[in-house]
Amino acid sequence: MKYKTRSTRRMLHGLFACLLASAVSAFGADPSASAKPPTMADVLAASKPADWHALDPADTLYLQLATGRVVIELAPQFAPHTVANIKALAREKYYDGLDILRVQDNYVVQWGDLNADNPAKRRSLGKAQSTLKAEFTLPLGKDFTFTPLQDRDGYAPQTGFAGDFPAALDLTTHATWLTHCYGTVGVGRDNDANSGNGAELYVVIGGARWLDRNITVVGRVVQGMELLSSLPRGSGELGFYTKIEHPVPIESIRLAADVPPAQRTNLEILRTDTPTFATLIESRRNRHDDWYKVPAGYIDVCNVPIPVRAVGAMKP
Amino acid sequence: MKYKTRSTRRMLHGLFACLLASAVSAFGADPSASAKPPTMADVLAASKPADWHALDPADTLYLQLATGRVVIELAPQFAPHTVANIKALAREKYYDGLDILRVQDNYVVQWGDLNADNPAKRRSLGKAQSTLKAEFTLPLGKDFTFTPLQDRDGYAPQTGFAGDFPAALDLTTHATWLTHCYGTVGVGRDNDANSGNGAELYVVIGGARWLDRNITVVGRVVQGMELLSSLPRGSGELGFYTKIEHPVPIESIRLAADVPPAQRTNLEILRTDTPTFATLIESRRNRHDDWYKVPAGYIDVCNVPIPVRAVGAMKP
Numbered sequence: 001m002k003y004k005t006r007s008t009r010r011m012l013h014g015l016f017a018c019l020l021a022s023a024v025s026a027f028g029a030d031p032s033a034s035a036k037p038p039t040m041a042d043v044l045a046a047s048k049p050a051d052w053h054a055l056d057p058a059d060t061l062y063l064q065l066a067t068g069r070v071v072i073e074l075a076p077q078f079a080p081h082t083v084a085n086i087k088a089l090a091r092e093k094y095y096d097g098l099d100i101l102r103v104q105d106n107y108v109v110q111w112g113d114l115n116a117d118n119p120a121k122r123r124s125l126g127k128a129q130s131t132l133k134a135e136f137t138l139p140l141g142k143d144f145t146f147t148p149l150q151d152r153d154g155y156a157p158q159t160g161f162a163g164d165f166p167a168a169l170d171l172t173t174h175a176t177w178l179t180h181c182y183g184t185v186g187v188g189r190d191n192d193a194n195s196g197n198g199a200e201l202y203v204v205i206g207g208a209r210w211l212d213r214n215i216t217v218v219g220r221v222v223q224g225m226e227l228l229s230s231l232p233r234g235s236g237e238l239g240f241y242t243k244i245e246h247p248v249p250i251e252s253i254r255l256a257a258d259v260p261p262a263q264r265t266n267l268e269i270l271r272t273d274t275p276t277f278a279t280l281i282e283s284r285r286n287r288h289d290d291w292y293k294v295p296a297g298y299i300d301v302c303n304v305p306i307p308v309r310a311v312g313a314m315k316p
Numbered sequence: 317m318k319y320k321t322r323s324t325r326r327m328l329h330g331l332f333a334c335l336l337a338s339a340v341s342a343f344g345a346d347p348s349a350s351a352k353p354p355t356m357a358d359v360l361a362a363s364k365p366a367d368w369h370a371l372d373p374a375d376t377l378y379l380q381l382a383t384g385r386v387v388i389e390l391a392p393q394f395a396p397h398t399v400a401n402i403k404a405l406a407r408e409k410y411y412d413g414l415d416i417l418r419v420q421d422n423y424v425v426q427w428g429d430l431n432a433d434n435p436a437k438r439r440s441l442g443k444a445q446s447t448l449k450a451e452f453t454l455p456l457g458k459d460f461t462f463t464p465l466q467d468r469d470g471y472a473p474q475t476g477f478a479g480d481f482p483a484a485l486d487l488t489t490h491a492t493w494l495t496h497c498y499g500t501v502g503v504g505r506d507n508d509a510n511s512g513n514g515a516e517l518y519v520v521i522g523g524a525r526w527l528d529r530n531i532t533v534v535g536r537v538v539q540g541m542e543l544l545s546s547l548p549r550g551s552g553e554l555g556f557y558t559k560i561e562h563p564v565p566i567e568s569i570r571l572a573a574d575v576p577p578a579q580r581t582n583l584e585i586l587r588t589d590t591p592t593f594a595t596l597i598e599s600r601r602n603r604h605d606d607w608y609k610v611p612a613g614y615i616d617v618c619n620v621p622i623p624v625r626a627v628g629a630m631k632p
Contacts, residue, residue: 105542106498136609154467154614182422182522191606206498207523207619210603210612226421226549233542287526290507293452296526298470303523 037288043280044270044307051276052268054311055222057256059083061090062265063224064251070203070224071265072185075165078178079135079218082187085128086198086218087255092126094199095253100231101200104239107208109228110188111250112200125199134193135216137175144176147273149281151298155179155209159301161272165220166301168212178217180208181302183225187216205229207302222267222308266311280307353604359596360586360623367592368584370627371538373572375399377406378581379540380567386540387581388501391481394494395451395534398503401444402514402534403571408442410515411569416547420555423524425544426504427566428516441515450509451532453491460492463589465597467614471495471525475617477588481536482617484528494533496524497618499541503532521545523618538583538624582627596623 038046055073063070076083089095095111102110115121138144146169148160156168159179166184169176178184184204189196196216203221204211205228221228231248234241241247256264270277281304286295354362371389379386392399405411411427418426431437454460462485464476472484475495482500485492494500500520505512512532519537520527521544537544547564550557557563572580586593597620602611 103546105545151470152468154469154616155612193609207616209616210600210619212612213610214608229421230419230546230548232546284526292530293509294529296471296528300470300523300525303526 037286038279038283039287039289040280040283040305043276043283047270047276051271051274052309053271055256055267055269057259057264059219060256061086061219062252062254062256062259064253065227065248066251067227068224069265070227071222071267072219073164073222073269074219075163075178075217077163078138078165078167078176079187079216081129081132082135082196082198082216083218085132086201088128089125089199090253090255091258092128093252094123094126094128095250098123098250100241100248100250102202102236102238102240103205103231103234105233106206107204107239108202109205109231110200110202112188116200125197128197128199130197131194132197132216134189134196136193136213137173137177140169140171140174140176145273146176147277149299149301149304151285151300153301155212161277161301161304161306164222164269164272164306166304166306168301175213177213178220179301180204180211180217181220182207183221184208184217185219185221186211187218189215203228209302222269223265268309268311270307272306280305353602354595354599355603355605356596356599356621359592359599363586363592367587367590368625369587371572371583371585373575373580375535376572377402377535378568378570378572378575380569381543381564382567383543384540385581386543387538387583388535389480389538389585390535391479391494391533393479394454394481394483394492395503395532397445397448398451398512398514398532399534401448402517404444405441405515406569406571407574408444409568410439410442410444411566414439414566416557416564416566418518418552418554418556419521419547419550421549422522423520423555424518425521425547426516426518428504432516441513444513444515446513447510448513448532450505450512452509452529453489453493456485456487456490456492461589462492463593465615465617465620467601467616469617471528477593477617477620477622480538480585480588480622482620482622484617491529493529494536495617496520496527496533497536498523499537500524500533501535501537502527503534505531519544525618538585539581584625584627586623588622596621 059074059076061072061074063072074083098111098113100109100111101114113123146160146162148158153159157170159168161167166179166181167176168179182204186202187196187198188200188202232245233239235244236242285299286297375390375392377388377390379388390399414427414429416425416427417430429439462476462478464474469475473486475484477483482495482497483492484495498520502518503512503514504516504518548561549555551560552558601615602613
């Protein structure tokens with residue numbers, strides 16, 4: 001299930017085979033098995049320590065709200081320059097005391113400097129870059145590994161998993177990108193593709209796949225989504241907060257590596273290039289517990305959970 | 317774009333043609349046009365009064381919370397017996413004073429009687445039925461009309477719109493059903509498929525297409541989703557509220573027809589069987605405003621907005 005992009009011809013063949021298999025099986029009958037297939041809970045209970053890896057503190061952000069901590073895993077492979085800029089901003093404490101500016105229902109939560117467009121009033125970016133070249137897609141490189149999802153997708157020729165992230169690729173343009181699923185973190189920008197710098201960030205609280213390849217994605221929330229998704233929706237256009245709403249301050253954003261070890265949130269992620277993860281996907285594609293009467297026969301890349309657990313925990 | 321199920325052979329042909337066209341066009345180049353294609357705002361501004369229809373008070377529920385009113389459009393065509401039972405319960409004021417029991421992040425908000433399983437303590441259903449036969453799918457009838465969406469879907473052979481609702485159909489089983497999109501309202505049940513009665517209802521606050529054909533869908537929220545989606549998430553298993561959380565009471569659920577006209581929320585819905593709606597879908601499938609750099613070339617049935625506006629409003 002894991003391949004490198006070196007073997008392009010073989011991968012192409014594999015992709016078409018996958019798509020065909022998916023087209024045939026998606027609406028077919030549920031294969032009856034003598035033993036009941038495992039549920040996701042069964043799969044996780046049977047997972048081995050090697051199926052998991054610890055989050056790297058050097059690529060983890062803590063977004064601190066009054067209600068708690070949101071943990072964000074960064075994706076430097078997909079957006080090296082933007083992620084570096086965000087780390088520089090976090091080290092400068094740039095985000096501390098800014099507000100959440102926008103909560104648009106079923107779409108995004110966004111924060112940044114309300115005065116970003118006003119040179120006289122905006123907060124200094126310090127040593128961070130003010131503009132960065134867009135990192136919307138990544139050219140498929142020699143060392144890129146990708147675990148394909150067999151299920152066909154509407155928005156991309158192929159979806160799957162790149163490390164800890166839901167992703168897509170297009171072999172005709174030799175490009176890969178992170179998909180806009182629930183919890184995806186991206187970079188706000190103006191109409192100019194190269195106008196984002198990471199000072200304004202958003203988190204997807206709905207489905208937003210049509211943003212794919214239009215914006216630089218820098219990571220995903222791995223813990224604390226509910227602190228963002230339950231925020232009051234903004235009454236202004238596009239869900240921007242107006243004077244009606246109470247502001248929601250960002251207490252701080254810190255790189256985990258800059259936080260004393262005792263204060264870190266130590267998490268592990270299930271590796272997506274393992275047989276355990278493949279079994280987990282199938283347990284969600286076709287649910288066989290007593291409640292379900294008709295297995296779906298399909299799963300969307302954004303509906304595949306990428307499990308997270310506390311370090312040392314036996315269960316996520 | 318509209319057909320009746322009478323012409324099954326023709327429809328089959330049409331479906332395959334649609335799927336093929338979609339497969340070819342989904343990842344193709346953006347067709348360059350001399351005139352800029354309309355945005356959704358343009359489409360709505362150009363809509364005619366006949367493109368809209370008023371919500372029927374006899375099939376509209378008002379869910380009243382302390383924070384405001386949630387308006388639910390019922391779908392009696394898809395679940396006649398369950399919708400009738402829900403109306404009976406609303407007339408008896410069965411729901412008044414019950415609590416929201418469960419808010420599971422990116423999944424559902426659910427309310428009902430906390431003591432439903434305790435014969436000694438549960439609230440009486442009055443004249444309403446305590447069990448109902450499942451209405452998970454509807455057999456394709458002679459008079460059923462369906463506006464197909466050209467874009468291929470993973471969870472169903474064909475998606476589209478049945479009246480004001482996102483829906484799917486399967487010509488091999490001659491069945492149609494409402495899809496679990498954001499805002500879909502369904503009936504909680506136990507493991508027995510026929511154990512739902514409408515006394516316990518849920519609203520989807522994420523994507524949940526894998527529930528399709530497993531549960532009776534009775535309608536969708538057309539206004540006030542943000543009052544549900546921004547509720548605190550439950551800390552218990554499956555998002556059930558525990559003693560930690562403050563309860564969220566249901567003040568009342570009323571059929572709009574039982575509310576004095578002056579107190580009604582008068583809404584109109586854009587008809588889905590119109591050229592205007594077809595143009596709106598395309599405006600969302602491929603966005604051409606200055607911000608977007610790469611049109612998606614695809615749209616998921618759950619991402620097609622079905623516009624709602626106040627009666628007499630020029631804009632939604």
